[in-house]
Amino acid sequence: MKKALTIAGSDTCGGAGIQADLKTFSAHGVYGMSVITAVTAQNTQGVFGVLDVTVDIIEKQIDAIFDDIDVDAVKIGMVSQTDTIKTIASTLKKYSTKNIVLDPVMISKSGYDLLKPEAKEALISELIPLATIITPNAPEAEVITGIKIESIQDMEEAAKKIYDLGVENVLVKGGHLSLESKEAIDVLYNGQDFRYYKSPIIETKNTHGTGCTLSSAIASNLALGNNIERSVELAKSYITIAIENSFSIGKGVGPTHHFYELYKKAGLLSE
Numbered sequence: 687m688k689k690a691l692t693i694a695g696s697d698t699c700g701g702a703g704i705q706a707d708l709k710t711f712s713a714h715g716v717y718g719m720s721v722i723t724a725v726t727a728q729n730t731q732g733v734f735g736v737l738d739v740t741v742d743i744i745e746k747q748i749d750a751i752f753d754d755i756d757v758d759a760v761k762i763g764m765v766s767q768t769d770t771i772k773t774i775a776s777t778l779k780k781y782s783t784k785n786i787v788l789d790p791v792m793i794s795k796s797g798y799d800l801l802k803p804e805a806k807e808a809l810i811s812e813l814i815p816l817a818t819i820i821t822p823n824a825p826e827a828e829v830i831t832g833i834k835i836e837s838i839q840d841m842e843e844a845a846k847k848i849y850d851l852g853v854e855n856v857l858v859k860g861g862h863l864s865l866e867s868k869e870a871i872d873v874l875y876n877g878q879d880f881r882y883y884k885s886p887i888i889e890t891k892n893t894h895g896t897g898c899t900l901s902s903a904i905a906s907n908l909a910l911g912n913n914i915e916r917s918v919e920l921a922k923s924y925i926t927i928a929i930e931n932s933f934s935i936g937k938g939v940g941p942t943h944h945f946y947e948l949y950k951k952a953g954l955l956s957e
């Protein structure tokens with residue numbers, strides 16, 4: 687059994703964060719483990735509070751996993767504050783951690799700062815150089831690079847600039863862009879060439895945790911032994927099916943769908 691670890695925040699309503707990651711790992715037939723960086727109180731309508739886990743306990747959680755278990759892939763999501771980021775980076779460096787997928791979570795769909803603005807520099811200098819792939823959405827890529835993103839060309843330019851910060855691969859996600867083509871286009875850059883992953887834009891309000899789900903699907907596919915290009919391709923199909931089958935719970939932005947049978951039927955998963 688392949689094993690993946692998520693280092694992220696807890697989302698009470700289960701659509702994003704640790705909960706989305708573990709559901710995604712399970713749907714891929716990958717054994718999921720978690721290091722919780724922060725506990726959020728949130729639902730489909732908003733985030734109402736955040737408790738950051740102490741750095742001592744974060745370090746102990748990471749050590750507890752790596753001292754005992756071989757980890758095939760790591761997904762990093764909400765990292766909240768500078769000390770948390772420094773602890774995660776220094777602790778992961780102690781182990782020869784492979785297949786690190788970094789989702790640079792900054793602001794929730796409901797507008798809450800999940801990364802303290804002053805922690806941006808630490809994320810750039812400490813975590814980006816450790817990552818096999820980083821998966822910013824357009825607003826996150828803008829914050830990291832200072833480039834205003836309105837077109838595929840802007841996404842490519844931002845991807846190159848982020849690559850130069852020391853990461854192996856960059857996937858700039860286009861879900862937030864209303865492009866003329868009416869497609870959700872993600873751009874992958876590996877330092878040499880670009881690849882484009884496209885799907886139709888699905889008209890739904892229920893997109894809570896789409897970024898968490900995509901990044902943990904990439905981590906699952908890397909854990910299963912796929913290369914980066916194939917992992918992103920499979921993960922893009924996974925998130926598209928997950929959004930197509932998203933549903934309403936509560937009064938706000940509902941979650942995506944992680945039921946195993948759906949993905950098996952679509953031929954996305956091994957028997």
Ligand SMILES: Nc1ncnc2c1ncn2[C@@H]1O[C@H](COP(=O)(O)OP(=O)(O)OP(=O)(O)O)[C@@H](O)[C@H]1O
Binds near residue numbers: 872929
């Ligand atoms: N309405 C949509 N229809 C189809 N695909 C979408 C839609 N919205 C997002 N996607 C796709 O979902 C994936 C996640 O992209 P998105 O830009 O939403 O990430 P994100 O903003 O980081 O998510 P989150 O807000 O959960 O952190 C990408 O592959 C993107 O192209």
Ligand SMILES: Cc1ncc(COP(=O)(O)O)c(N)n1
Binds near residue numbers: 702726764794795
């Ligand atoms: C713990 C946690 N991690 C990540 C997100 C981002 O997801 P979204 O942008 O869909 O709100 C979130 N809301 N909560």
